[in-house]
Amino acid sequence: MWPPYTYHHLLAFLLTFLSYVLLHSSRKTFSNVKVSISAQWTPSAFQQNGSTSSLSPGETWVENKLFADAGEATLFLGALDSIFLFSYAVEFVFGTLTEWLHFYNVYFYCILWVINGLLQSTVWPCVVAIMGNWFGKSGRGFVFGLWSACASVGNILGAFLASSVLKYGYEYAFLVTSVVQFAGGVVVFFGLLTSPKEIGLSDYSETGLRPVTRDTDSQRPLISDDEDELCDEYSIQQRDEEPEPQPKAIGFLQAFCLPGVIPYSLAYACLKLVNYSFFFWLPFYLSNNFGWKEVQADRLSVWYDVGGIVGGTVQGLISDLLGKRAPVLAISLLLAMGALVGYSHSPNNQLVNGALLAITGFLIGGPSNMISSAISADLGRQEALQNSQEALATVTGIVDGTGSFGAAGGQYLVSLIESKLGWMCVFYFFIFMTGCSVLFIIPLIYGEIRSLCRDSQARTHQL
Numbered sequence: 001m002w003p004p005y006t007y008h009h010l011l012a013f014l015l016t017f018l019s020y021v022l023l024h025s026s027r028k029t030f031s032n033v034k035v036s037i038s039a040q041w042t043p044s045a046f047q048q049n050g051s052t053s054s055l056s057p058g059e060t061w062v063e064n065k066l067f068a069d070a071g072e073a074t075l076f077l078g079a080l081d082s083i084f085l086f087s088y089a090v091e092f093v094f095g096t097l098t099e100w101l102h103f104y105n106v107y108f109y110c111i112l113w114v115i116n117g118l119l120q121s122t123v124w125p126c127v128v129a130i131m132g133n134w135f136g137k138s139g140r141g142f143v144f145g146l147w148s149a150c151a152s153v154g155n156i157l158g159a160f161l162a163s164s165v166l167k168y169g170y171e172y173a174f175l176v177t178s179v180v181q182f183a184g185g186v187v188v189f190f191g192l193l194t195s196p197k198e199i200g201l202s203d204y205s206e207t208g209l210r211p212v213t214r215d216t217d218s219q220r221p222l223i224s225d226d227e228d229e230l231c232d233e234y235s236i237q238q239r240d241e242e243p244e245p246q247p248k249a250i251g252f253l254q255a256f257c258l259p260g261v262i263p264y265s266l267a268y269a270c271l272k273l274v275n276y277s278f279f280f281w282l283p284f285y286l287s288n289n290f291g292w293k294e295v296q297a298d299r300l301s302v303w304y305d306v307g308g309i310v311g312g313t314v315q316g317l318i319s320d321l322l323g324k325r326a327p328v329l330a331i332s333l334l335l336a337m338g339a340l341v342g343y344s345h346s347p348n349n350q351l352v353n354g355a356l357l358a359i360t361g362f363l364i365g366g367p368s369n370m371i372s373s374a375i376s377a378d379l380g381r382q383e384a385l386q387n388s389q390e391a392l393a394t395v396t397g398i399v400d401g402t403g404s405f406g407a408a409g410g411q412y413l414v415s416l417i418e419s420k421l422g423w424m425c426v427f428y429f430f431i432f433m434t435g436c437s438v439l440f441i442i443p444l445i446y447g448e449i450r451s452l453c454r455d456s457q458a459r460t461h462q463l
Contacts, residue, residue, distance in 0.1 A: 012134045015192040016127040017150045022184040024154025026177040129393035132377045133195045144374035145316020152305035163298040255394045268371045269406025270437040274430045275368040276407040307358035308365020315366045324448040329367045333438045336363035344427035
């Protein structure tokens with residue numbers, strides 16, 4: 001049975017949700033303007049066709065051109081994605097200020113993207129830890145599945161913000177998302193409570209909250225005829241007033257060796273590679289492979305995120321009902337391999353492509369959201385950790401960080417495979433990595449299925 005939630009829970013849910021929505025909308029800007037950036041950085045592509053760039057004066061690019069052709073620019077865009085994920089907002093400086101000042105330098109872009117990644121990498125472990133403080137294990141799959149839609153909602157918001165101002169120049173896409181993100185950061189800073197204890201509530205088992213009793217004298221009579229009773233009550237009061245021992249901070253190695261952390265971290269490394277490849281490259285793929293306008297590609301790409309929102313929520317709810325996570329993930333990922341084959345053969349039809357994208361997002365984005373949120377919270381709230389808040393953030397950081405390393409290496413591979421072998425081989429690569437994510441959690445799948453069978457047999461014997 002789910003615990004009663006207060007408006008404080010709702011506020012924590014909404015503000016952490018908002019913070020990551022705005023963060024992801026700024027990330028999405030870069031993937032939505034890749035075609036424009038590539039065009040800006042490769043003026044020779046226009047000159048070879050006997051025309052001039054409509055984006056900037058030709059003289060500017062004679063002096064400041066970065067790459068000789070679109071292929072080199074694409075490889076560098078993949079390298080930037082890898083740099084971002086390896087370091088994991090400096091969006092305004094990167095996309096807006098450099099364009100206004102007409103300053104173009106490969107090394108400067110790399111440094112800014114390192115800083116950007118480092119700053120953004122701190123957010124996810126923090127918001128998952130805050131959500132873990134407010135919401136117990138009961139119903140966590142559904143709550144976290146719904147909440148983890150924040151990344152996909154941010155992608156959708158970023159796509160629409162970028163596409164709405166792209167006609168004025170790609171620098172304005174960075175400007176708009178940066179301003180919105182800054183305003184949201186102010187709201188979160190002043191409004192977010194990181195723990196129920198900040199308002200006088202403490203954890204009550206895993207299911208609810210109870211007030212913190214601060215004045216034990218309020219329940220004791222002022223005068224008593226029995227001195228022994230007074231002495232006993234005083235000694236009990238002293239024992240009650242002793243502060244609860246704080247759990248020791250968990251070390252990185254200890255957290256890494258917790259049951260389930262390594263398998264899920266490795267599985268997430270493979271899965272995040274696929275999920276973030278769609279995140280970074282989907283608009284670029286739609287525009288280049290089908291010849292659709294950049295604005296159309298940006299808006300069509302949101303259907304992948306819509307599928308991820310529904311997938312994370314539905315699969316989280318199913319895992320709550322079963323009481324197990326791994327079997328739900330396995331079924332979804334096996335189906336995702338088939339969905340990737342289907343999407344790789346999508347016809348040049350936006351309606352069909354959008355439907356296939358939604359299905360693929362449901363089967364890939366859903367499990368990715370579950371591992372990064374609900375399962376990370378489960379791993380960080382094991383009994384051995386004694387509800388340590390620091391442990392939850394550490395475990396979440398390990399899972400998310402391992403996933404980022406996998407995704408980082410994958411982004412450059414995507415650009416390399418595409419330039420050498422074509423997009424079809426990229427999709428074969430995605431299918432292989434999705435299969436690897438299932439392989440890493442096979443021991444967990446086996447253990448949880450055995451547990452479900454034992455529970456079923458026990459209920460049968462009781463009947």
